[in-house]
Amino acid sequence: MEIDIRHIAKLARLKITDEELPRFEKEMADIVGMVENLPDLPDSGALIDPDHPMTMRQDKAENTFRRDELLKNAPQVQAGCVVVPRIVE
Template sequence: MDINVRKIAELASLDISDDDIPRFERDMKDIAAMVSELPDLGGESFIGMPMELRSDIVEDSAVSREELMKNAPESVKGCFAVPRTVEY
């Protein structure tokens, strides 16, 4: 399995030195091999307990939106703005 650590580091905005690349490649290959050996629990062979979801209840906060937004490095129309992380 070929793992491109430089591309992964770029997508994750990680600064990995050239000296560390071989170690990360080896570690990622070990992780991929371990995951590929996990049993397949899909289909009828696995009967799990369904996850119980809590109700989504809107509650008033003691902190105003303006107070929260003053800590945001950037906001757009009253919402937090973050850098794009997905390439198109």
């Protein structure tokens, strides 16, 4: 299987040098190989143990960042909002 690391890096906005490319190709091939070797799950749908139900935690929203700090990470900002490419014409 051919994995285009440069394309993945572009989508993830990562800069990968030519020296790093072989290492990332090997690591990605190892990840794909690990996923391909995962065991199949039964089709019965019984993936949850009824004798040991999961307890969900209470979600708590914590705002520890200021808006201007968060917008520094956006590739393009206009009027305090993140600008995204138009996908609907």
